[in-house]
Amino acid sequence: xxxxxxxxxxxxxxxxxxxxxxxxxxxxxxxxxxxxxxxxxxxxxxxxxxxxxxxxxxxxxxxxxxxxxxxxxxxxxxxxxxxxxxxxxxxxxxxxxxxxxxxxxxxxxxxxxxxxxxxxxxxxxxxxxxxxxxx
Amino acid sequence: xxxxxxxxxxxxxxxxxxxxxxxxxxxxxxxxxxxxxxxxxxxxxxxxxxxxxxxxxxxxxxxxxxxxxxxxxxxxxxxxxxxxxxxxxxxxxxxxxxxxxxxxxxxxxxxxxxxxxxxxxxxxxxxxxxxxxxx
DNA sequence: TTAAATGCAAAAAATTTGCAGACGT
DNA sequence: ACGTCTGCAAATTTTTTGCATTTAA
Numbered sequence: 655x656x657x658x659x660x661x662x663x664x665x666x667x668x669x670x671x672x673x674x675x676x677x678x679x680x681x682x683x684x685x686x687x688x689x690x691x692x693x694x695x696x697x698x699x700x701x702x703x704x705x706x707x708x709x710x711x712x713x714x715x716x717x718x719x720x721x722x723x724x725x726x727x728x729x730x731x732x733x734x735x736x737x738x739x740x741x742x743x744x745x746x747x748x749x750x751x752x753x754x755x756x757x758x759x760x761x762x763x764x765x766x767x768x769x770x771x772x773x774x775x776x777x778x779x780x781x782x783x784x785x786x787x788x789x
Numbered sequence: 790x791x792x793x794x795x796x797x798x799x800x801x802x803x804x805x806x807x808x809x810x811x812x813x814x815x816x817x818x819x820x821x822x823x824x825x826x827x828x829x830x831x832x833x834x835x836x837x838x839x840x841x842x843x844x845x846x847x848x849x850x851x852x853x854x855x856x857x858x859x860x861x862x863x864x865x866x867x868x869x870x871x872x873x874x875x876x877x878x879x880x881x882x883x884x885x886x887x888x889x890x891x892x893x894x895x896x897x898x899x900x901x902x903x904x905x906x907x908x909x910x911x912x913x914x915x916x917x918x919x920x921x922x923x924x
Numbered sequence: 925t926t927a928a929a930t931g932c933a934a935a936a937a938a939t940t941t942g943c944a945g946a947c948g949t
Numbered sequence: 950a951c952g953t954c955t956g957c958a959a960a961t962t963t964t965t966t967g968c969a970t971t972t973a974a
Binding site: 688709712 | 939947
């Protein structure tokens, strides 16, 4: 709330309740799809329209305020733009988490082997989370 | 042609000209989107329908014969199912290439740090390919 | 011969757009 | 007060489905 508002102001866009809801949802550690977001926000804010969610997600992507996370065989999820990091996807419960890993070594290898000038990497691990593994 | 036919037979599905075209397109080193495929196949096979491309792509995904490659900010591409490998995406020309890298070390790190039981990883580098870098 | 595949057209799902009214600054 | 944002409905785009016909085995 506080910080969501500040984030929006820093990016120079109007602070509306709809946007505050979106940012607040995306601030959690769970990464959500467009429809997750819409369904979730509707509970506390029934009048929000799906078009508004789309418009804001697109606008926020354009201004590099949020990012899309594409997971194999899954709908895209969205997250606030943070320091570069990798992702873990649990095939059992569907959760997506962040993980920080040092990718310099592997990126250097890839650059040397391919001749590419690499400036971004997307690394997603799929498996079973500890909680699901127990059951 | 030869080998496309063999691949289809090995997977126990009927060998049709439409399927041969799809497999043959996907055999190249360039990874294509659904629409790339459709447009490209239509040139040599004008009667193919988009629905057929979708049906076959879906069926081939289900039988694990091909795989979807999701690239940030891009349409999905498809490739024949090969040994695990990573991808390079050129932000200039849009090309997607395979690259083989040893991911054991980083995967072990991720598993230890997170407690996940990891069985798959998707690693995509974005940057500029050597050819585009020259221009 | 027969089950499966194709192509078409229609249906459904996902995303975008235009615009009048509401709202933030 | 002004320009932006919202919500609605309609338009587009993407993907799926049903079905009559064709085709591979």
